[in-house]
Amino acid sequence: MLIKIYDKLLNRFGNQNWWPTTSIQNPEFEIIVGAILTQQATWKNVEIAIKNLKEKNLIEQKLLYNLQTTKLEQLIKPSGFFKVKAKRLRSFLKFFIEKYDGNLKKMFKTPLQKLRKELLSVHGIGPETCDSILLYAGNKPVFVIDAYTIRLCKRYPVIGSEKYEEVREFFEKNLPKDVNLFKEFHALIVELGKNYCKTKPLCKKCPLKRGCKHAISVNNLSVKKNERIGR
DNA sequence: ACCCAGGTGGCCC
DNA sequence: GGGCCACATGGG
Numbered sequence: 001m002l003i004k005i006y007d008k009l010l011n012r013f014g015n016q017n018w019w020p021t022t023s024i025q026n027p028e029f030e031i032i033v034g035a036i037l038t039q040q041a042t043w044k045n046v047e048i049a050i051k052n053l054k055e056k057n058l059i060e061q062k063l064l065y066n067l068q069t070t071k072l073e074q075l076i077k078p079s080g081f082f083k084v085k086a087k088r089l090r091s092f093l094k095f096f097i098e099k100y101d102g103n104l105k106k107m108f109k110t111p112l113q114k115l116r117k118e119l120l121s122v123h124g125i126g127p128e129t130c131d132s133i134l135l136y137a138g139n140k141p142v143f144v145i146d147a148y149t150i151r152l153c154k155r156y157p158v159i160g161s162e163k164y165e166e167v168r169e170f171f172e173k174n175l176p177k178d179v180n181l182f183k184e185f186h187a188l189i190v191e192l193g194k195n196y197c198k199t200k201p202l203c204k205k206c207p208l209k210r211g212c213k214h215a216i217s218v219n220n221l222s223v224k225k226n227e228r229i230g231r
Numbered sequence: 232a233c234c235c236a237g238g239t240g241g242c243c244c
Numbered sequence: 245g246g247g248c249c250a251c252a253t254g255g256g
């Protein structure tokens with residue numbers, strides 16, 4: 001059933017090729033930085049912040065950790081919540097450097113569930129950021145759940161849960177264990193959410209709406225006016 | 232002038 | 245366990 005939704009979304013929106021990176025020398029690390037910076041922010045703003053870091057060649061674990069906090073704050077300012085995010089980046093870097101010597105291969109060699117627990121215990125890394133790191137930087141078969149996915153579950157009650165862990169397990173158990181599929185599916189759900197699942201009623205072209213040419217049987221995925229998700 | 236974004240932690244009950 | 249709040253910039 002989930003794979004059917006995936007097909008509809010892929011057919012409608014096309015391949016998203018997540019995670020977007022520009023770095024050739026340290027793309028996985030850039031993904032981790034982006035995963036923290038994109039918390040409750042638009043990707044456009046995160047791109048500016050990453051560009052600022054990149055211009056100073058700071059997409060590198062130890063260089064970034066050695067940077068003064070106030071300097072870091074100024075560079076990531078466009079991504080919003082900049083003081084909080086500077087602190088969160090530094091908590092991750094402290095963990096990453098002290099525990100794994102800033103070595104990505106070493107970190108991702110850790111047994112998945114153990115690493116997941118470690119990441120979740122880092123200040124500022126919650127379930128979505130943690131799983132984004134595991135999936136997109138570490139290529140681990142972990143499905144990323146976000147506010148859009150929860151929204152989808154509310155309106156398409158195949159899962160019967162709106163709790164992060166339960167929804168994640170449902171997706172992981174009911175899809176082929178395919179990292180690239182996980183990457184694309186999550187990206188497509190975000191694309192759907194950005195286009196159709198916000199406060200406005202669903203557009204006629206929504207692939208999850210009845211009557212649409214890509215329709216599946218979903219009653220109503222629209223969000224009530226003034227409904228707030230994720231806070 | 233609102234409202235929102237690829238969340239998270241703290242505090243309260 | 246759930247409900248509310250702060251955090252902050254840039255775009256619609």
